[in-house]
Amino acid sequence: MMTKTAQYQGSAQYIVSDELRNSVNIAIALGKPLLIKGEPGTGKTMLAQSIAEALAKELIIWNIKSTTKAQEGLYVYDTVQRLYDSQFQDHDVSNIKQYIKNGKLGEAFQSHAQVVLLIDEIDKADLEFPNDLLWELDQMSYYIPETKETITARTRPIVIITSNAEKELPDAFLRRCIFHYIAFPDPNEMQRIIKVHHPHLDKRLLEQAMETFYMLRNLNNIQKKPSTSELIDWLQALVVGGISPNKIKQDIPFLGVLLKKNEDLDLLLNGLQGKTQNRSTPRSSMWGR
Amino acid sequence: MFTEFYYYLKDFGVPVSFNEWQDLMNALDQGMAGSSLTGFYYLGRALLVKSEAHYDRFDLALASYFQDVEAVEGLPEKIWEWLNREVPPLEITEAMRQNHHRLDIEEMKRMLAERLAEQTQQHHGGNRWVGTGGTSPFGHSGYHPGGIRIGGDTRSLSAVKVAGMRRFQEFRTDETLGVRQFQLALRKLRQFTTRLDGAREELDLEGTVDQTCQNAGRLELKWARPRVNSMKVMLLMDAGGSMWPYTRLCNQLFTAVHKSSHFKDLKTFYFHNCIYDWLYNDPSCSQRDYVDTEYILRTCDSNYRVIIVGDASMGYAELMRPGGIIDWDLHNDQAGIEWLRRLRQHFEYSVWLNPIPSRYWARMEGAFTIGAIRKVFPMEELTVEGLERSIRKRKSRSRAGEESKLVY
Numbered sequence: 001m002m003t004k005t006a007q008y009q010g011s012a013q014y015i016v017s018d019e020l021r022n023s024v025n026i027a028i029a030l031g032k033p034l035l036i037k038g039e040p041g042t043g044k045t046m047l048a049q050s051i052a053e054a055l056a057k058e059l060i061i062w063n064i065k066s067t068t069k070a071q072e073g074l075y076v077y078d079t080v081q082r083l084y085d086s087q088f089q090d091h092d093v094s095n096i097k098q099y100i101k102n103g104k105l106g107e108a109f110q111s112h113a114q115v116v117l118l119i120d121e122i123d124k125a126d127l128e129f130p131n132d133l134l135w136e137l138d139q140m141s142y143y144i145p146e147t148k149e150t151i152t153a154r155t156r157p158i159v160i161i162t163s164n165a166e167k168e169l170p171d172a173f174l175r176r177c178i179f180h181y182i183a184f185p186d187p188n189e190m191q192r193i194i195k196v197h198h199p200h201l202d203k204r205l206l207e208q209a210m211e212t213f214y215m216l217r218n219l220n221n222i223q224k225k226p227s228t229s230e231l232i233d234w235l236q237a238l239v240v241g242g243i244s245p246n247k248i249k250q251d252i253p254f255l256g257v258l259l260k261k262n263e264d265l266d267l268l269l270n271g272l273q274g275k276t277q278n279r280s281t282p283r284s285s286m287w288g289r
Numbered sequence: 290m291f292t293e294f295y296y297y298l299k300d301f302g303v304p305v306s307f308n309e310w311q312d313l314m315n316a317l318d319q320g321m322a323g324s325s326l327t328g329f330y331y332l333g334r335a336l337l338v339k340s341e342a343h344y345d346r347f348d349l350a351l352a353s354y355f356q357d358v359e360a361v362e363g364l365p366e367k368i369w370e371w372l373n374r375e376v377p378p379l380e381i382t383e384a385m386r387q388n389h390h391r392l393d394i395e396e397m398k399r400m401l402a403e404r405l406a407e408q409t410q411q412h413h414g415g416n417r418w419v420g421t422g423g424t425s426p427f428g429h430s431g432y433h434p435g436g437i438r439i440g441g442d443t444r445s446l447s448a449v450k451v452a453g454m455r456r457f458q459e460f461r462t463d464e465t466l467g468v469r470q471f472q473l474a475l476r477k478l479r480q481f482t483t484r485l486d487g488a489r490e491e492l493d494l495e496g497t498v499d500q501t502c503q504n505a506g507r508l509e510l511k512w513a514r515p516r517v518n519s520m521k522v523m524l525l526m527d528a529g530g531s532m533w534p535y536t537r538l539c540n541q542l543f544t545a546v547h548k549s550s551h552f553k554d555l556k557t558f559y560f561h562n563c564i565y566d567w568l569y570n571d572p573s574c575s576q577r578d579y580v581d582t583e584y585i586l587r588t589c590d591s592n593y594r595v596i597i598v599g600d601a602s603m604g605y606a607e608l609m610r611p612g613g614i615i616d617w618d619l620h621n622d623q624a625g626i627e628w629l630r631r632l633r634q635h636f637e638y639s640v641w642l643n644p645i646p647s648r649y650w651a652r653m654e655g656a657f658t659i660g661a662i663r664k665v666f667p668m669e670e671l672t673v674e675g676l677e678r679s680i681r682k683r684k685s686r687s688r689a690g691e692e693s694k695l696v697y
Contacts, residue, residue, distance in 0.1 A: 022331040029321060030312065037341060080492070080510060087508050123588075127554060167588050174339035175308055181341035 014043065014050035015193045023180040024051060030178070033119075033137055033159035035169075038182030041227025043193075044162040048118035051158065058115045060157075062104035064125045070132030073105035073119075074142050074151075096146050105133075109140060109153040117157040123167040130173035138176055185228065187214060197232050204245040209235055212249050216258060222267065226258040233257050294354045298337065301350035302577035305337050312336050326355065346577070471545030471673055491515040521554040521592055522546065523585075523636075527599030528572040529562040529615070531655075535644035538671055539598055542642070546596075556589070562603045562615050563625035564632065576619075582628060586635050595632065595639035598671060601662045602645070602655020609661070629665045640679040641666035 008024045010016035016024075024047075027034035036044045052059035062073055078099045085091040093099075102110065108117040122130060136142050137159065141152035161177065163169065185193060187210060194206065209231070217225050226234075234257045243253050252258075252268075259265050298305050313336045322328035330351060338347045489512035496511030503509075524546055526532075526539060546555065558568035558580070567579040606613035608625045621628075633639055641662060643650070647670050650659045662668065669675035 019331060023335045026316065026321060026332060026335050029319065030316060032312075035339075083508055083510075165584070165588065171304070171339075175306055177339070178335045179339045180335060181344065183341075 008051055008054055011050045011054040013053070013196060014046055015189065015196060016047070016050070017185075017189065020047070020180055020182065023178055027178040028158055031156040033161050033177045035161045035163060035174070035177040035179050036182060037163045037165055037179070039184055039225070039227055040164055041229035042182040042184060043228065044182060045118065045120055048116055048120075048160040048162075051160065052116040055116070055158075057113065057158070058111065059118060060104055060108045060111075060115050061118045061120060063120050064122050064129070066124055066126070068125045068129065070129055070136075071103075073103040073133070074136065075103055075106050075144060076101045077144075077146050100144060100147060105136060106142075106151060108157040108159075109142075109151055111157070112154060114155040115157045117159045119159065119161045121164060122161050123163040123165065123169065127167065127170075131170050134172060134176065184217075190228070190231070193228060194232065194235065198235055198239070201235065201239070202245065205238060205243075205248070206235070208245045208248040209238060212252060213258070216252075216268070219268065222259075222264050224259070224261050224264060230258050230260075294350070297350045297354045298347065301346045301353075303338060303343050303346045303350060309337050342580070471542050471676065472548055475545055475676070489514050520552050521589075521594065522552045522556070523589065523593045523595045524555070524557045525564065525568065525595065525597045525599075526557065526559050526572070527562060527597075528559040528569070528574055529599075529603075531562070531600050531602055532644070535600070535671070538644050542598065542671065542676075554593075556593075558585070560599075562599075563607050564597075564628045565614055565619075565621040565623070565625055566628070574616075576616075582632075586631065589636075591635055591637055593636055593638070595636040597632075597639065597641045597666065599641070599643065600645050600655065601641065601643055601659045601668070602653065603658050605657060608658045626661060626665065629662060633665050639666060641668045642671040642675060642679070643668055644671040646670060 008016075008021060008028065010021060024034060036047060038044055048061075049059060051057075077096070078101060082093050082096075082099045086093045105117065108115050139152075140156050141150060143150045190210065191206070194201065213226060213231050213234070216222070234254060237254045237257055238248065241253065247253065255265065255268070259268065295305060295310055313333060316322070316332055316336065317329075322332045333351070334344070334347055338344060491513050493511040493513035496513065497509065500509040500511055501507065524543070526543070532539065543557075546557075558570065559572045559574055560568055561574045564582060566582055568582055568585060569575065570578045570580065603615070603625075604613070607615055611622055611624050612620055613624065614621045643659070645653070645655075645659075647668075650656065650663075650668075653659075659668070667679065669679045
């Protein structure tokens, strides 16, 4: 199956589940954008890097902000520069082409070899943004009225789109994508992921830290659950801080690395204090050293 | 091939379109499923399912479609579980659907009408406010689309658990009387003003010409902030039983909101008596078509103007206790009032419109819950004046010092 196109198998730096690998390969084979959704910190952005690396292709990243317009991804016609230039008359301004600047999408279309295009955090942009890209992503071409040119992709780029689920995406857009939701890794997968980042971790430390981590995640009413990247940072902090594995579950040092919201911290502190009333667990010790 | 599966998916509430189905067929032609059921599963899911919320429905649809297929190789474990286990929820839906088929819609309507006629007679002698008190206006007989009867409940107000008929089915019909007034009131929500915080990124042509002329022809550019329509409205409507007498009034507001084209975004959700973990996409409050309230809180920014329409009258437990939800097979971990507080905290421009005239708020059966909700949301009557008042209103009763209004 799928002999014509490149096959993605994951890379040394990135642990990929079978399901996700399947979805990536389906997207590549069908030439459709792959929409990746998932909790923050589950490695959505890293996936594109991993694909580019594994298939030895150039990676073009288009970071979306709340003010990003779809048009900017294609090209920008710098009328103002042209106006300025025309004033001093040291340029030939009749050639509009020199004032057309390619956006990231335009860049990806015009590249000679196939590239991996990452449209990162598409949900940051305006509600209409995804709809404005429908035709371009479908046909992989766009028209520049100023120069009467049509730009068509030489090779369909591998398009990876990530979303933090902060906004709902329009149905018409979703219909054109392959969709994959990165589920939160279970403890076994998590161990594999951690191995990539911290190959020489003390086994007991890891065990204790993982237990605490999943305990925190399973707490009810937590507003922002700690994610993979926070666990990795936390482990780093534990190692650098030289925390003894026995203390982790009791004291949860460097809690601020895992929980980022005041409400969550309070919730946990209240909960712990309720449970361990007899033991003296002063507030300050929760914060580590 | 598999065409029936397409309808299975639709039945189970996976919103598939023909285009996506075509894509799947193409992919199958290319041999991308590798002629295995597992391959088909992953391929189908990647192409047809566009939200993690629908993964489970897809699994269910697949399980019931391939029930009789003897697959030699491994399906994802979850599917096998579905296949092997006689799952109670699945059983109920089957039973419900069968029941549903037996009664056609006409017959159901007729039955409901009969029941209603009965009810009015019974109540004529007594309280004038038929159906406004308590959660179940129709007294003793709860009616479920599937024909499931649930026995009486002794707790506080809710005499009976009522599951919703499609009472708001004809919400979109064009109500003319009153609609225009509502529309005019809503127009005041319009906010076409210049954004205060936006970047100056639009070329101000007139300003530029002026400046350039003043500079004796040397170009000087003027920039302005683009004018953006940022009015976003969310309508949350109670589709519970006790709202039945106010259908017409709700219809008017609903039609008016939908006719108003000057909103940048308009979302409508339904709830049954009180808001818990889920909000429903259609007035029948079907448990297949919902979004998580949590998701709404996360995805909709606090600029949404939230209009909640409901009678706020319900049983004590429904509002104040975890697990107090009226629907018999659901459970809420957080009490309804907590959800309402969270909504209020998130959406600073929010108002509760109550179809019950305000002079009865303190005196009827639902007085306690009305009072409790009024402490969370500013409450107004569902009338043109009430809507206007909530738009104009400056001071909130609920939280001292904070301003509460739908428009700035």
